[in-house]
């Protein structure tokens with residue numbers, strides 16, 4: 210859907226069709242909300258029995274009947290809160306119980322008046338000239354994203370703390386069509402300089418205002434470091450998932466943490482993190498990595514891939530007797546971890562910090578949208594594990610603050626994304642950087658929940674030929690703990706339906722995905738006007754705003770987060786009970802990642818997707834596949850659309866595979882020929898600032 214389509218929506222009358230009923234009290238209980246009744250309802254339950262909603266979800270939506278249950282008032286508990294900015298200590302990702310800390314500190318929330326925002330005013334007015342020196346005490350950070358913020362901000366200003374969408378009264382949609390510079394840049398050669406834009410402007414040849422944002426340090430106290438949420442009722446069911454390992458001489462899986470024979474400090478940290486049992490991807494990946502093998506691992510969202518690579522890497526480092534990192538102008542980390550988004554890499558860093566607690570291993574995180582000098586200062590203090598987004602990493606390498614000679618472990622999280630046409634070229638540059646050990650001399654590890662065939666092939670360049678491939682369940686399959694519902698909703702009914710769903714949800718945490726940054730602002734503004742406390746995250750927001758938004762969502766201050774695909778992958782936020790795809794993504798793998806923000810670690814969650822036949826028909830086939838693989842009901846109308854849009858080569862039926870079902874080295878997989886994988890992977894140029 211183009212940017213313009215939805216704008217038309219606001220002036221069209223809304224046709225209400227079918228409204229799903231979410232009854233919070235009946236379908237969720239406990240902090241993890243993991244007691245949804247997933248049993249198919251009997252017809253008698255239609256009248257209000259515990260499974261009424263299920264019945265609606267499973268059959269009513271499919272037929273598009275208007276059941277008209279709108280007991281929304283009762284659950285309209287949300288308020289349009291003022292989001293007071295807080296960037297002070299305590300807002301680390303992955304720490305779940307520090308809501309108080311969001312009340313303190315910097316009151317410069319998002320959408321501030323620009324004249325309250327000295328740093329940004331200064332930098333925007335000044336523009337920047339890139340300096341090649343290494344005087345990182347001064348800030349050379351530059352930002353190419355959102356280059357027109359200077360003009361948009363005053364228009365969006367609210368009150369002194371100016372932080373509500375409400376106060377802006379739809380100003381999100383009234384920006385006079387601002388467009389962040391990151392949306393698309395065409396060079397003289399006519400090629401998209403996606404990389405520069407995706408990177409948030411740290412390195413190179415495109416000018417933009419200087420970035421001065423210094424993220425607050427995460428809390429240092431042990432309780433915060435080890436804060437975690439509970440595994441859910443389905444955690445033990447992970448044991449039943451089929452795991453396939455391909456490649457030669459794979460070491461056997463381990464069944465317990467003890468079998469991994471980790472050092473005492475690591476074991477202590479694992480216990481403090483609340484881990485008592487390995488997840489399947491951990492059972493297989495840990496011994497493989499400990500054995501020094503390269504690995505491509507594919508496992509469902511929320512099933513513990515991060516620890517699956519961090520723990521064995523740390524164990525190796527401890528066994529090798531790593532020396533304490535100390536201050537040096539050039540740091541040579543043993544491990545580099547890359548991920549596609551800033552928030553995700555920060556989360557990985559916090560996990561690394563948690564598991565390395567009490568050891569001499571020092572993890573550092575650097576990412577775009579923050580002051581470059583700050584990144585450098587973090588690095589020079591010592592760095593064993595460097596967690597980085599690609600652009601910032603390349604920038605720091607070019608400044609000779611990071612040397613690659615000691616790299617023993619290279620990890621690509623969300624590896625399919627890291628290798629697709631968006632980040633792939635950057636990753637290739639990384640492995641060809643001077644000093645980077647060849648693939649034979651380093652250990653390369655790739656993790657994701659999706660691994661399209663083409664991407665698996667590209668991965669060969671990075672991995673030793675004898676790498677092992679671990680597939681937990683169906684490669685690219687959706688997490689079965691997420692109850693998926695697809696509603697047929699036309700463009701002009703979406704907002705009304707969204708509001709009704711959210712009112713019925715009450716104050717349970719919900720991520721609403723939309724397709725464009727502009728629309729994210731618009732929908733967030735709209736929801737605030739509807740008195741639903743909402744914040745948003747997307748690539749046109751400054752990094753401090755993104756972190757503020759995520760913080761407000763994490764602590765429950767704003768239970769609704771409207772997001773673009775920048776938040777689709779990897780984010781591990783406690784208690785996200787619902788994902789709503791206001792717009793479906795263009796690629797099915799992204800759908801799988803988006804809905805994976807709920808139903809994590811054995812908890813259950815629900816995903817509702819608005820399917821607009823006008824724009825989403827191409828997704829019907831892969832959606833049918835994903836739904837049926839995850840043992841979800843498939844609406845009859847969706848199957849009909851899938852048949853009617855049948856693409857020859859799609860494995861002969863709507864139930865054909867969408868993803869490579871196996872390690873592609875085994876021969877031609879059943880990847881669909883309709884091109885629903887990487888060929889339609891989201892291109893960061895289109896809409897997002899990924900890094």
Ligand SMILES: Nc1ncnc2c1ncn2[C@@H]1O[C@H](COP(=O)(O)OP(=O)(O)OP(=O)(O)O)[C@@H](O)[C@H]1O
Nearest residue numbers: 484486487488510511512513514515658779781810
């Ligand atoms: N063995 C375990 N026991 C208990 N909790 C665990 C275990 N392993 C991981 N977790 C927790 O499960 C949650 C999800 O883990 P993680 O974020 O690593 O998932 P993921 O597989 O990387 O998901 P995604 O595909 O969305 O990136 C985290 O909160 C993590 O701390």
